Amino acid sequence: MLSSEAVPVDLRPKRIAVLCVGNRLMLDDGIGPAVYDALVAQYDVPENVELLDLGCLSLAMIDRVREFDVILTVDAVDDSGEPAGTILRYAPDAMARHVGITASLHDLKLIDLFDSAALLGYQAEGLCLGMQVENASPAEATEGLTPAVHKALPLLVDVVAGELARLGSPLEKRDFANEE
8 A cells, every 4th residue: 555645745635624623611602512523433534534532722833724725614513593403514714704603612723824834835625514502601511402402413513524524524323343
């Protein structure tokens, strides 16, 4: 088997990062980590795809941007005007700059990461998948998802798997019947 270094760059599969962003202790803000857990439990992931449970997105990811051709983020969305559990798909700049939507509940938005990385000469294609939350700011630290968001979680996992297949890197569903 040839290493990826022996394959011409234009024939190599795209390097894809799936950044699952969110705080597990803030109810629906934990949708990104919940998707990460489901993907890791249900699928075998191709070598060119890296799943990352980031917690909150930070500028520490800037150096990692250069390693990927595509960065797909999964995050909670608020103020979209859609019912809780609705899945939204945006380009990074559309999501971050959309008037009226708090596209990410974190201080650093994906567009900030891309803009900062571009200043350093790094670039990657980006895609944001979000889910409208019901409650991402509980009065007390609370792990878990609200019922509407929990019910929609499998669909969001399927959407992430579908996007990876569209990008030429399908996930392989694990056969649980053969696992012990």
